[in-house]
Amino acid sequence: MKDITLGLVGVGRIGVMHANNIAALNGVLHPQGINVRLRLTDVAAEHTRAVAAGLGAEFLPSVEALLGSAIDGLVIATGTGTHPELIRAGVDVGIPVFCEKPVALNVAESLPVLDYIRANKGTVQIGHQRRFDAGYLEAKRAYEGGELGWIHSLRAVTCDMMPPPVEFLATSGGLFRDCSVHDFDILRWLTGREIVEVYAKGSNKGDPAIGGVGDVDTALAVVTFDDGTLGSVGASRYNGAGHDVRLEIQGSAGSLMVGLDEKAALASAEPGVGFPSGASHRTFAERFDQAYRSEMAAFVELVLGQRDNPCTPEDAVAASRVADAAQESLETGLAVRVAAAVNI
Ligand SMILES: NC(=O)c1ccc[n+]([C@@H]2O[C@H](COP(=O)([O-])OP(=O)(O)OC[C@H]3O[C@@H](n4cnc5c(N)ncnc54)[C@H](O)[C@@H]3O)[C@@H](O)[C@H]2O)c1
Secondary structure, eight states: OEEEEEEEEOOSHHHHHHHHHHHHHHHHHGGGTEEEEEEEEOSOHHHHHHHHHHHTOEEOSSHHHHHTSOOSEEEEOSOGGGHHHHHHHHHHHTOOEEEESOSSSSHHHHHHHHHHHHHTTOOEEEEOGGGGOHHHHHHHHHHHTTTTOSEEEEEEEEEOSSOOOHHHHHTSOOHIIIIIHHHHHHHHHHHOOOEEEEEEEEEOOSOHHHHHTTOOSEEEEEEEETTSOEEEEEEESOOTTOOEEEEEEEESSOEEEETOSTTOSOOOOSTTOOOSOSOOOOSHHHHTHHHHHHHHHHHHHHHTTOSOOSSOHHHHHHHHHHHHHHHHHHHHSSOEEGGGOTTO
16 A cells, blocks of 8 residues: 655634545545655644644644645645745645635735746645546636637626635735636636636625625636637625526537536526426535545646646736736726726
């Protein structure tokens, strides 16, 4: 049996999920002769000790102790502001790093991290899990195969049922950088095209505290691709119908929607239509369960040297450029050319 050991820092909302998924990977990997061990650290020591105990993982008291414990790969799931420092620390140890999106709070803070990774020949996979989702993969296949003809519109939507804590929002970089960045990434990945202009609007009708930390609870960005194709990216923190993530692609020969299944978080207004009939997803963890599992399996393959990096830091920063432009448009009320966005 070949042992590999992953270290994970940040055992919060998403870190707990990644830890569970890593632990569950052994069910698949043991028959292949691979055993994955897991070590966890977080400043919230008591909570992390309990999570580690529940998973048969090891608790380490600090990032330094974790990095000094001969791990083969590092998973970073702390808040966004800490990503640059922790990515550098992982690269310094010479191991592959998985870091949750985004690379940093904005593009300006991301560029020195990219330079550092390149200068030190680091391998860093960024957590845009939708690239592993079955629906998005099928849409990419159909798009690339020309099955939809020429594309006239792409409409992306990402809505949470309830906002995360305001303390999280205060450090998240805003709705576009925290949430819509997934749609900006997937639009680039799926089309192989760049978004060159963004015009964004936002509103606050929910908890005034969200406006108090400079964010909006709902937003819409009109995007233009480099071939003139039009798209829109909508997001809200208050979607009572469920966690709603969809992408509609309309072309001259056909249309396709990602996320349109029995669990879609919407109802038809047409009489007699019972679709969708299932209970909607409640959280991103439910909606992308398969994608998060596949993403972590891909990171293990990256650690084992069995695959290329499925989401490079350059990819992630390209999506962040669009998010920065959207944020600038939101603040100025003007359409913003992505290449000319402030912060680049
Ligand atoms: N890919 C996705 O779908 C997705 C979804 C949610 C969050 N995220 C990203 O994941 C990151 C974490 O988000 P979250 O919602 O889990 O946040 P969270 O606040 O729930 O968890 C962060 C954890 O990191 C710990 N932490 C912070 N700084 C630390 C440090 N220096 N050393 C050790 N521990 C530290 C905190 O104690 C906390 O437990 C964010 O960057 C966010 O953008 C991605």
